[in-house]
Amino acid sequence: MPQLKDIATQIRRDIVRMVHGVQSGHPGGSLGCADFFTALYFKVMDHKPAPFDMDGKNQDLFFLSNGHISPVFYSALARSGYFPVPELSTFRKLNSRLQGHPTTHEHLPGVRVASGSLGQGMSVAIGAALAKKLNNDKNLVYTLHGDGELEEGQNWEAIMFAPHHKVDNLIITVDLNGQQIDGTTDDVAGLGDVAAKFEVFGWLVLHTDGNDMDALVATLEKAKGLTGQGKPIAIMMKTVMGQGVDFMEGHHEWHGIAPSDEQLAKALAQLPETLGDY
Template identity: 90%
Template sequence: MPQLKDIATQIRRDIVRMVHGVQSGHPGGSLGCADFLTALYFKVMDHQPAPFDMDGKNQDVFFLSNGHISPVFYSALARSGYFPVQELGSFRKLNSRLQGHPTTHEHLPGIRIASGSLGQGISVAIGAALTKKLNNDKNLVFCLTGDGELEEGQIWEALIFAPHNKVDNLIVTVDLNGQQIDGTTEDVAGLGDVGAKFQVFGWEVLHMNGNDMDDVVAVLEKAKALAGKGKPIAIMMKTVMGQGVDFMEGHHEWHGIAPSDEQLAKALAQLPETLGDY
């Protein structure tokens, strides 16, 4: 899928430029999830960028639980038409609508929850999914969470609640990159078989390579086909932190540091401009 791959490359280029521009932000997880957000916003979701409807009635909605990977979220939103691409240049600057973690009071199109505090996204997504059911809205709710984020207790309350209440219009994806701010997830607090844990709670579980665009699209489409069958759906998505920039790949240090001028040049040399820079 060359067009989607080109979009993902430009989004990765946006990420490193945004974070470098203010010498702050979270490039590692953002780069790893670029293929997923591209597939979601440019292929899989039934959504309406403009005019933006906060309620998301009669369209699919997405909630980013691990809000620190805002660079990839902002780029996907801008590139898919939610707000001008040029606004990416204001990332993390004073009075910007593009804060380090997404917030709602600036009314940035595409942002439906503030997600700076980890662990809350699945719960919010469940609420939105149940609301759609009450409104006879047949569209779906998507949510992305990180594997390090699974250490938050509220996550497990949500994982119990959704199957018990047959929230089968919900698709949760877990970014299994094995890295978090303090090291590998295995060293910080080993998660074991995450997919098996979801399954034992009653979720329908799928697996995908989050850095293979064809697989991402195929598994997301399969997840959509499984919706409405009595179970919430969880996708175990294997990614590489820093994917697309060789010196960042697989290193937890890039969770939340910005590239230097020299490192930016090296990164951009690996990420050709495909849609035009902001």
């Protein structure tokens, strides 16, 4: 899927430029999830970028739970038509709609919930999915969560709730990059077998390589085909933090620091401009 791969490359380029431009932000997880956002927004999800409808009736919804990876979210939104691409240059700056963590106060198209605090996205998504059922809306709800984020207890209440109430129009994805701000997830608070935990609560679990576009699209499409069968779906997505920039790959240090001028130049040399820079 060359076109999708080109989009993902440009999104990665946007990410490192945005974070460098304000010397603040979270490049590591954003880079790792660029393929996921590309697959979702440019291939899999049934969504209507403009005019933006906050309620999202009769379209698929996406909620970003690990809101600190906002650079990849904003780039995907802009590149898919939610707001002008040049606005990416305002990331984290004064009076910008592109806050460090997505918020609804600025009325940025594509953002339906504030996600600065970790652990809340699944609960929000379940509520939206149940609302769609009440409204006889056949569209789906998607979410993304970090593996380190699963240490937040509210997730497990939601993980227990969704199968019990047969929330089968929900597809959640867990980014299993094994890294969080203080180190590896194994060192900070080992998660064990995440897939088995979801399965024992009654979820239908799929697995994918989150940095293989073909595999990722195939898994998301398979998940769509399994909705409506009485179970929520969880995708275990293996990614590499910092994917696409060799000196960032697999290092938790890049969770939340910005590249220097020299590091930016090295990163951009690995990420050719494919759609045009902002």
